[in-house]
Amino acid sequence: MDAFVYQSAPVRVVFGAGTIAQLPAELERLSISRALVLTTPPQERQGREMLDLLGARGAGLFPGAVMHTPVEVTEGAMKQVIALGADGLVAVGGGSTTGLAKALALRTDLPQVVVPTTYAGSEMTPILGETRDGLKTTQSSPGIRPETVVYDVDLTMTLPLALAATSGMNAIAHAVEALYARDKNPIISLMAEEGIRVLARGLPAMQRRGNDRDARADALYGAWLCGTCLGAVGMALHHKLCHTLGGTFDLPHAETHSIILPHVMAYNAPAVPDAAARVARALGAADAADGLYQLARSLGAKLGLKDIGMPREGIEKAAYIALTTPYWNPRQLDRSAIRELIARAWAGEPPQETPGA
Numbered sequence: 001m002d003a004f005v006y007q008s009a010p011v012r013v014v015f016g017a018g019t020i021a022q023l024p025a026e027l028e029r030l031s032i033s034r035a036l037v038l039t040t041p042p043q044e045r046q047g048r049e050m051l052d053l054l055g056a057r058g059a060g061l062f063p064g065a066v067m068h069t070p071v072e073v074t075e076g077a078m079k080q081v082i083a084l085g086a087d088g089l090v091a092v093g094g095g096s097t098t099g100l101a102k103a104l105a106l107r108t109d110l111p112q113v114v115v116p117t118t119y120a121g122s123e124m125t126p127i128l129g130e131t132r133d134g135l136k137t138t139q140s141s142p143g144i145r146p147e148t149v150v151y152d153v154d155l156t157m158t159l160p161l162a163l164a165a166t167s168g169m170n171a172i173a174h175a176v177e178a179l180y181a182r183d184k185n186p187i188i189s190l191m192a193e194e195g196i197r198v199l200a201r202g203l204p205a206m207q208r209r210g211n212d213r214d215a216r217a218d219a220l221y222g223a224w225l226c227g228t229c230l231g232a233v234g235m236a237l238h239h240k241l242c243h244t245l246g247g248t249f250d251l252p253h254a255e256t257h258s259i260i261l262p263h264v265m266a267y268n269a270p271a272v273p274d275a276a277a278r279v280a281r282a283l284g285a286a287d288a289a290d291g292l293y294q295l296a297r298s299l300g301a302k303l304g305l306k307d308i309g310m311p312r313e314g315i316e317k318a319a320y321i322a323l324t325t326p327y328w329n330p331r332q333l334d335r336s337a338i339r340e341l342i343a344r345a346w347a348g349e350p351p352q353e354t355p356g357a
């Protein structure tokens, strides 16, 4: 066995159905007596219900979280934190809402309780991506990571199936890259394989029956495992490409992950045959890249970047940016192969292995 370093994160996780009822007690554990509840405009009603549930421990609601954590929004929320004398944050929503809680925690050191309602996984990471003047920058620090995460399957029952599909593929991407990360370790690899396995079981079952609580529980459990992977080890080409494409062409986050993942798997597979075998095994597929592509297809997810707003002329630019400040990757980055990978993803074609490692 190779030598490794494993660092566990001090996050308290409460998981189940109906767990939201424990929210007031979780706030008490953290000595939060005046919480500001955060959510997005479409989830305002859910946020208000959360505030009601908190009773005297709820100080107010900020339903203004948006994608990519713009600093103007954070500054607006900061004013409310100060005006209310808030001593804690409760985020109810997906990665966008969690991002706002993290940005506020970074500025105030207030404790955070996150209640995730998508599978993005941000709640398990010490990473914050913020946007200033249209430019997104990412930073990482232990203080950004939430103290407590309450996963309640009931709150995910309203997640539209199309969003659940791509959000689930986004989660799987964290686990795939964890299996071949430079700093991979056996514990995180166990979580990664199990995360892919339960998501590959839950997501199709959910598409067949939208109100299948067991399927939704599988997906949420998988999202926790995959988010833990993202927060524990470094990511590679897949995440770099998604950041580049999302930032440059303003593409939707989860859809971009879902489209790119099979193609990066095909590119990296020759360099990481063990990781590819584990991904395939978790998917119950003969081949990792094809298995990911078929999973996305069976979930009705969009398969081409052209279908989510990327112009054809962008292929060259994306290849250029992706190679300018690359992340570490298990396979050396070859410009023409990366360009070909993006072109295939743009057209929605099946992934194709490029020989050599």
Ligand code: NAD
Residues within 6 Å of the ligand: 040, 041, 042, 043, 066, 067, 068, 069, 093, 094, 095, 096, 097, 099, 117, 118, 119, 120, 121, 122, 123, 125, 126, 127, 128, 129, 155, 156, 157, 158, 159, 160, 163, 167, 230, 253, 254
């Ligand atoms: P999101 O949070 O923007 O949610 C998408 C939409 O779905 C929103 O309108 C939201 O209100 C709605 N929604 C969420 N849950 C719902 C539910 N249960 N029922 C009905 N509607 C619901 O999308 P996301 O994909 O979860 O997060 C994307 C953002 O998170 C991006 O900005 C991305 O960069 C960030 N992210 C950060 C990290 C990290 O570690 N820092 C990790 C993953 C994602």
